Amino acid sequence: MQDLKDVTNNVHYENYWSKKLAAVTCNGVDATKNKDQLTKSPLAQMEEERREHVMKMKKMETEMEQVFEMKVKEKKQKLKDSEAELERHHEQMKKNLEAQYKELEEKRRQFEEEKANWETQQHILEQQKLDASNGQESCKQDVFGR
Numbered sequence: 001m002q003d004l005k006d007v008t009n010n011v012h013y014e015n016y017w018s019k020k021l022a023a024v025t026c027n028g029v030d031a032t033k034n035k036d037q038l039t040k041s042p043l044a045q046m047e048e049e050r051r052e053h054v055m056k057m058k059k060m061e062t063e064m065e066q067v068f069e070m071k072v073k074e075k076k077q078k079l080k081d082s083e084a085e086l087e088r089h090h091e092q093m094k095k096n097l098e099a100q101y102k103e104l105e106e107k108r109r110q111f112e113e114e115k116a117n118w119e120t121q122q123h124i125l126e127q128q129k130l131d132a133s134n135g136q137e138s139c140k141q142d143v144f145g146r
Contacts, residue, residue: 021042040048 022045024042
């Protein structure tokens, strides 16, 4: 009878500690819930968890790289759009400047024309004054007999 008690005690003791160790290696998850893990040794469970963790980390790294690439792509597109907008704005400003330059040249040409006409008129008026003053002097000479 004592032999039966000892065997039962040892079996229960071993089962108890096996479950506790399995629970520790399963990150606090009770091993009784995972019947597959009861059949595995704690080292095999730890190795499997390590592999799962490595795979999870690789998956996360891949996802993060994809997100990073997507953000880089978005930034590049944003820069291209901004560059195109600046180029368009530059071309518009250049056209406006050329139009203003042509308008200024046209105004300058008109001014030079008006100036030349005015100078011609002034020259004609001065000539008429000179002719008139010469005509008056000749009249005076005729009148006074000089």
